[in-house]
Amino acid sequence: MIERPQTGERAVLVRLGLGVPVDPEDLEEFTQLAVSAGAVPVATVTGRRDRPDPRFFLGSGKAEELRLAAESGEAELVLIDHALSPSQERNLEQHTGRRVLDRNGLILDIFAQRARSLEGKLEVELAQLKHLSSRLVRGWTHLERQKGGIGMRGPGETQLETDRRLLGQRVRVLGKRLARIQQQRETGRRTRAQVPVPCIALVGYTNAGKSTLFRTLTGADAYVADQLFATLDPTVRRIRLPGGTAAVVADTVGFIRELPHELVAAFRSTLTEAREATLLLHVVDASDPRREERIGQVNGVLREIGAEAIPQILVYNKIDRLGTAAALERDAHGQPAAVWLSAARAAGIALLHDALAERLARAVRPASVRLAPSAGALRSRLYQRGVVRSETVQDDGSIEMAVELPDADLALLARTAGVEDVQLPPAGGA
Numbered sequence: 425m426i427e428r429p430q431t432g433e434r435a436v437l438v439r440l441g442l443g444v445p446v447d448p449e450d451l452e453e454f455t456q457l458a459v460s461a462g463a464v465p466v467a468t469v470t471g472r473r474d475r476p477d478p479r480f481f482l483g484s485g486k487a488e489e490l491r492l493a494a495e496s497g498e499a500e501l502v503l504i505d506h507a508l509s510p511s512q513e514r515n516l517e518q519h520t521g522r523r524v525l526d527r528n529g530l531i532l533d534i535f536a537q538r539a540r541s542l543e544g545k546l547e548v549e550l551a552q553l554k555h556l557s558s559r560l561v562r563g564w565t566h567l568e569r570q571k572g573g574i575g576m577r578g579p580g581e582t583q584l585e586t587d588r589r590l591l592g593q594r595v596r597v598l599g600k601r602l603a604r605i606q607q608q609r610e611t612g613r614r615t616r617a618q619v620p621v622p623c624i625a626l627v628g629y630t631n632a633g634k635s636t637l638f639r640t641l642t643g644a645d646a647y648v649a650d651q652l653f654a655t656l657d658p659t660v661r662r663i664r665l666p667g668g669t670a671a672v673v674a675d676t677v678g679f680i681r682e683l684p685h686e687l688v689a690a691f692r693s694t695l696t697e698a699r700e701a702t703l704l705l706h707v708v709d710a711s712d713p714r715r716e717e718r719i720g721q722v723n724g725v726l727r728e729i730g731a732e733a734i735p736q737i738l739v740y741n742k743i744d745r746l747g748t749a750a751a752l753e754r755d756a757h758g759q760p761a762a763v764w765l766s767a768a769r770a771a772g773i774a775l776l777h778d779a780l781a782e783r784l785a786r787a788v789r790p791a792s793v794r795l796a797p798s799a800g801a802l803r804s805r806l807y808q809r810g811v812v813r814s815e816t817v818q819d820d821g822s823i824e825m826a827v828e829l830p831d832a833d834l835a836l837l838a839r840t841a842g843v844e845d846v847q848l849p850p851a852g853g854a
Contacts, residue, residue, distance in 0.1 A: 433501040433523075435463040436494050440482060440506065441472040449714055450681070454505040454527075456631075461534045466497035480519065481512045491520045503530055528555060531680075543605045550598045553591055622671045622784045622836070625698040627726065628707035629718040630678025633741040637707055637767035638675040641776070665781040674701065679725045699729050702835045703783055704736045705776075710764065711745035734835075737779055738762040744769050752779060759783065790828050792847040797821035799842030 435458055439451050451470065458465055469490050473483060480487040481504065494502060501523050502516065508526040516524045525533070532555055535548045626634045642661035659675045676698050698704060706722060708715050719738075726732050743750065743766050750772025755761040760779035765772025790813070795803055803823060806812050813826040822844060829837065838846040 433463055434466045434497060434499045435501040435503050436467045436469060436490060436497060436499045436522075437465050438469045438482065438486075438490060438502065438504045438506075440470070440476075440486075442476065443472075443474055445472055446470045450505070453681070454503075457527075457530055457534065458503050461530055461537070463501060463503065466499055467493040469493055476506070476512075479512070479515050481506060481508055481516070487516065487519050490516070494520050494522050501525065543602065546598055546602050546605070550595065550602065553595050553598070557588065557591055557595075622669075622702040622833075623674060623700065624671050624703050624705055624780065624784075625674045625676055625701035626705045626707055627676055627698050627722060628678060628739075629709065629712075629722055630680050632678065632707045632709045632712075632718075633767050634678060634707045635675055637705070637739065637741060638673060640767045640770055640773055642673050665784065666777055667781050669781050669784050671702075671780065671784060674698075679722045681721050698726065698734075699731045700839060701731070701734055703780070704731070704734050705739050706736045707739045707741050709742050710740035710748075711742045715740075735783065737776075737783065739776065740764045741767050744771065750775055784830070790826060791834050792845075793825045793827050793837065793843060794818075794845040795823040795825065796842050796844050797823075799823070802840065802842045 437451075437454060437458055439446050439454055441447070451468070455465055455468075469482075469486065471482065471486050477483040482490065490502065493499070499522060502520055502525070504516075504524065504526045506526060507528050508516075508524070513524050513526060532548070532552050536552065626638055628634050638659065638661075642663050660672055662670065662672050664670050704726075706719070708719060712718060723732065726734075737760060740762060743764050748764065750766070751764045752760060752775045753762040753764075760782055763772060763776045763779055765776060767773070793806075797820070803815075803825070806825065806827060811827045811829050813828060815823055815825045817823055834846060837843055
């Protein structure tokens with residue numbers, strides 16, 4: 425059995441190009457991941473294959489090259505920038521005599537180091553246990569059955585079966601605790617929705633400068649670092665925009681290429697802020713030569729979590745690296761669509777404030793709302809605001825109301841308890 429030290433290991437990095445040459449940008453990003461986890465890269469092994477090798481993923485020749493590189497560099501760890509099967513991980517460990525961690529395991533390790541809230545820590549542990557469940561056999565190859573002897577004889581259950589049973593019990597306990605926390609969070613969200621305040625969520629590729637922008641916008645003491653996944657737990661602060669519009673700003677976890685699906689599920693707590701937002705600020709590193717590709721990758725994750733329909737403003741950050749001036753771009757309807765700024769130097773922040781105020785304080789528009797029979801209190805609040813134009817009581821007791829509200833309030837109303845349906849006007853309509 426291979427011993428498993430904690431952090432600070434000397435590591436060999438491995439990246440294959442499957443059908444294409446290795447992209448240096450992808451290799452650089454993986455190196456940043458390794459450094460963010462606390463590893464010290466001492467060698468890099470690259471190559472190209474048409475398809476993964478069933479035994480080693482790399483092929484026998486590359487596996488031997490990897491073993492020699494690990495020995496010459498006195499590495500303690502091998503990091504593979506791909507998702508490996510349990511058998512591939514085990515075979516590489518046996519061949520190299522080093523611990524092997526694939527991309528998913530590496531990201532999970534970083535998440536475990538960075539999570540701060542109780543919910544974040546529980547979700548990381550749950551994701552780690554689910555990832556570990558298919559790999560338990562690696563840690564128990566030396567114990568086929570429980571040891572015999574006085575006081576050690578059991579009912580015949582193998583050590584592996586015991587471990588799986590205990591792991592399953594822990595997964596169930598964590599699932600129940602998370603369900604309670606998420607129920608409390610949802611209760612708080614519904615309470616906030618009763619007093620509609622637009623929510624602005626910052627999303628973007630990791631290390632694009634979201635947390636720096638969050639701190640500049642809100643004045644909050646958010647953690648900022650030039651590393652991947654610096655922010656994991658959701659951070660929410662209230663701001664007031666030009667014209668007096670109040671809003672809530674939420675910072676979220678940075679996205680990354682090939683983000684493991686179990687991690688998308690694990691970090692519902694931070695991604696929910698994006699899914700429930702009124703408006704998304706999609707932060708982009710303007711100096712990144714692959715920024716258009718990064719935008720597509722972030723939009724792909726937004727589709728995966730059901731947030732693709734939420735309006736966006738693109739924020740091209742780090743313009744100080746390009747030597748360009750701050751600017752505001754508008755779409756075909758005259759609405760603010762993109763802002764070029766430098767969050768670190770606070771250049772262009774006033775333009776962003778104006779864009780947010782304009783997008784959140786648009787002229788009211790008509791909509792049809794259906795309330796549940798039990799939503800009498802919400803009905804009263806809508807009448808108190810003076811936004812109801814007419815209403816009709818249906819045979820089932822539900823109430824059809826014609827209202828006029830700003831887009832931001834209509835989006836919040838659609839997620840309010842007691843609202844069965846909101847027919848929003850088409851984008852760009854009157």
